[in-house]
Amino acid sequence: MLRALARYIPASFGNALSATPPDPPIDVELAQRQHLRYMRALAECGVAVTTLPADEACPDCVFVEDTAVVIGRTAVVTRPGAPSRRAETHAIAVALDAWVDVIPMIEPATLDGGDVMRVGDRIFVGRSARTNDDGIAQLVAAFAPQGYTVIPVELPPQVLHLKCVVSPLGGDRILLADDSIPAAAFGSVQVVSVAVEEAYAANCVAIGDHVIVPEGFPHTHAALAAAGFTVHEVPCSEVRKADGSLTCQSIIF
């Protein structure tokens, strides 16, 4: 059975990092209710969810995806690119240690898990403002011996994380926002496209024949349904104000 590790949204979530100060500001109680909807959607897709307590000292702690890359029996606990987020990793490492082997990333590496996308035996990594070459090298050191090929992908400067614009759909399929990264960067894959005006919906969580998507993107919903998925919509308005979306709210392994 697939597991998801998640973390509750703290009351301090209004202070989460954001490229643009949200207007209107984050409604923290609404964010917490929307987060529970995502937890429920994961459960409906057959995933066993473990949710860690929030840490008030870490406003961004709900975005657990950035703190670890878990593939098979190995977890690389990252050194997040934003210094204010580095205190998030300790609790994640302690929790993951119950299930998998934990390898901590060490300075000067920085890497956010939102920059990492596995497709079969390939691991695509966005080289971004958050993820540097040392971070990519430490990912190679952890996963190349297990047969994975790590492939760096250059991100346009306005893109926070690789998975803001592309998500794995299982097998060799990906969901990719038009006019973001050329599909050729991903080699031989099948692409389900997201129109530019729905680019936010390119971040989705596929679990077998099910896919969880942000609420309110009808063309992407239809494209995924046509590709054979049962589509679950979840509201994301408040995490979006903190530059977050769906994949960032869980580590699935």
Ligand code: CIR
């Ligand atoms: C940050 O700027 O780090 C958070 N406010 C948002 C992180 C979103 N993470 C992700 O999409 N993987």
